Amino acid sequence: MHFSFWHWAVVLLIVGVPVFFTVRSARRSSPEAAPVGFGGWLMLLAIGQALAPLRILSIIAGSIEGYQQILTVQNGALVVYGELVLLIGFMLFQVIVFIAMVRRSHRFKRLFFYQWLAIPVVFILDTALIAMVLDVPASQVLAGGAAVAPIVSFVLAGVWVAYVYKSVRVKNTFDAPAGLKSA
Template sequence: MGAFSIWHWAIMLLSIGVPVFFAVRSAAKPSQNPEALVGFGGWLMLLAIGQALSPLRTLAELGASSDGYNQLMLVPNGPMVVYGEVALLLAFMVFQLVVLVAMLRRSLRFKPLFLIQWLAIPVAVILDAIWVSTAIGVSVRKVVTGEALATYIVSFVLIGLWVAYVYKSVRVRNTFTRVGSSTQVAGAS
């Protein structure tokens, strides 16, 4: 099998992007009874499934990189690269879990946390590229291939559509209304 062609990317973008587009579009439409749109239903259910799977995807990415990590351990400064990259991925996974917990608790904090999680994608990619490039002394262009960059860009754009959905959806606005426990305690006093 060769590299991922432009047609593969187009098919993947259409198969994922079209449903997300319609989710964002339907979120912007006024509902007949907006108060009835509460809970994990409709497009929000797809988002919830995706968010629940995101830490597992990050863990799978970590596992898929194990062969490369084993090879890097033999290179000068390789262990430092491996430990730094693993720490970065684990930190991102922990943040994904924080966002997941906020979502499951229907916290008001879910929307800004989801936005930060989206913005963390390019930050993590840039930090990782700089880390690897600096540690082993190669250019960033050798660290980040065109295919990997395309994957990150597609992921960033698609998740950006979900962020737009989260900020426009009546169901999301009606579902994520709970204030944190520390605020509830302070309000009860």
């Protein structure tokens, strides 16, 4: 498979711009001062948050063939469009959480927690939608280890949620009064 220059330029734009703004918004602190800004584990979380919407896009791209097959079934269009609405809605919420993170909003921690809770909610709604509209048992929808990826995502994101609520760096970065934050 050959990728042209333009493919790589688009990838660089999609990945590079969020990472650039995250790094740019990092505040340098002296070694004696309490950690603040995007550094350490928080930088890793910021990069992951910037790339999270791309994961949703890759899920959609990987499902196109399946979507085309489901469209031929009665009520298949409702399933396909319903799943797309769920996934795109979740992706937009991930972007909102990332923007709150880069802006160092005091709302980031709460939004990140809600994003974590949305993982099983989106999965359950998607499974219920498919099962009800296509009139198939949920066990058939979940066949083949379909629940593994959401469970792993929920557990790993839970570790990051714990970090966000326990980290001194996160507290200093997002809970500081507005006058003390640097642009």
